[in-house]
Amino acid sequence: MIESSGAIPVVNAWNEWDTLQEVVVGSATGACFEPTEPGNRPQTRGAGAAPFPTGPKPAEAVDRANEQLAGLAALLTAQGVTVRRPSPHDFSQPVRTPAFEAENQYCAVCPRDVMITLGNEILEATMSRRARYFEYEPYRKLVYEYWDADPRVTWTVAPKPTMADAMYRQDFWEWPLEERHARMHDSEFCVTQDEVVFDAADMSRFGRDILVQESMTTNRAGIRWLKRTLEPKGFRVHPVHFPLDYFPSHIDCTFVPLRPGLVLTNPERPIRETERQMFTDNGWRLVDAPQPVLTNDDMPPYCQSSKWLSMNVLSVSPEKVICEEQEKPLQDLLYSLGFEVLTVPFRDVFEYGGSLHCATWDIRRDSTREDYFPAVSYRPAT
Template structure:
């Protein structure tokens, strides 16, 4: 089966070409993410107060769902097909031979676990125990796409054990001086012993994939992506933002808006030796304005930073959806020639993301363009330990 224009039912090569079909998350059944070796949630500005456990209150879920539904309506008004995750009971405890957690998390952020790379769907490993089975609400969609078009490939990345040895628990107690000393070593709460990556640490630029090394993606995960994607014609580029002491997911730090233009985080500059990849290939890096909310004003149980302001969703090379209160960002994007659509999304923040996080591209226009023709790239050769 193909679409009317002959393209595959799953087709997305970058973050900005015209969007045709997308999955929007749901807050149904959401729980507070538990404390575990890969995550230490805290009540904002009250670190000594116990973090809530179990299901989120119905009124909190209802407010988030109202905003997610509004996003879906805006997308549909632009002719975009919107799909939603299946119901899932995240209050179920999870036990494996290596670990246990009392509850799971939510299906608000499909971008974290699912990614479309060309005509392939990849399910990420995930880095946190409570998110081990987070792919399940999307499996009915994956099977539908896979069964409907023989051009579609579907890859499940190797699941890590998530045993204690996979984590560096002392990371959470390092003083600032120790973090500063280690910041260029990119050693965070996951070790390098198993393949670990979240899909939201990846940006797609045609045949080039940019991957952030972070608390949720380690060097073994990047190496697995290289080995998997290079034979398919992709180039995988690790990137680092050394002033971010808790890096997790790239889409509040480095956001491509259209060919040649990237929105960057002024608090988290790209490592100096990695800037040339972009500037030498005619990409302009533009700093995002200061968010309207400060970190202290973010929702009490939100574990993300004020830079969720940058977590925008491009639905074409000329149209971007932003959170409705981020007026300075609206003005910047408008001045750069974008049509800016706005939706309220502050109630979604405490579920781990904003507009880009809460969506998963299924189909966009476009093909595997080479947008880095002057890139200096060395493939990962057999036996290499890079």
């Protein structure tokens, strides 16, 4: 049973970098392959590749991923961090609602996608894909424990979208890359603007300021809902865009804050220039990540993420970062920036859609709400 202890609430995280005290690490147990649906067209990598598999993941693949997730949990425990794990869940069950059906669900490897801590508040995202509609369930028992333990903890659940056919652009996946390039400034992707849609992993916390990436998994209605919900509580919500990313999904492989004044950036996905100004006007340094060790072609055959999972690091404190074991160029950069770098093998988790940051949900950091952008000119919610 969780108990409240003193000045810091049991749920307390205002940014991505302050000293980590408690975290949830995901699990591959029961994981299934992502089904094809209007918001997702998974493909096997490689020329002449076989059709994408269906149903439960092979036991050996689950075991390999769980071994590396356990390794991350052990490393965090050795750093004095309390580690919690999601409850078991049968992802092989189909999803059926009045508006849609999905043949199976996905996994609980990436809690970051669905759950986020905003100060002393737990927020459950809507999610954008049918197979992930009930992905909050493995974390619900933990949420109740935190909520029951401390009256300072609040809990907000975003409105569930219908995920009906009309919520998606059915022809999006057939657009040639040239059309994607021509329309890149429109920020129109596979999800329409008619319903509130967002994944929590499209959000990044900077004290009182929250960045939200408009993407394939977060639309403008979702950002508008976040602004109206969070700004009365003292947050400032900033939409951000990375126009050269033709299939944007989740900000933590593109724009990763490491400590106050420093962001690790993706050299192939620069932030829109007018949005970069928020950082340059406030003295922040944006440093490009080196090219990953793996190319996109080298990624695991069932991985739907890009080579830039290399950037998906987890900050233990403003001076200490966990990096994937084989990403030596990134480790060298982090060393040069003054960080202590811890490493852990994590390649076998990649096919589940994430790396170290994706596979965790930070519950408590030793932090307070700070204003890191005093020079920002801000327009409140409308």
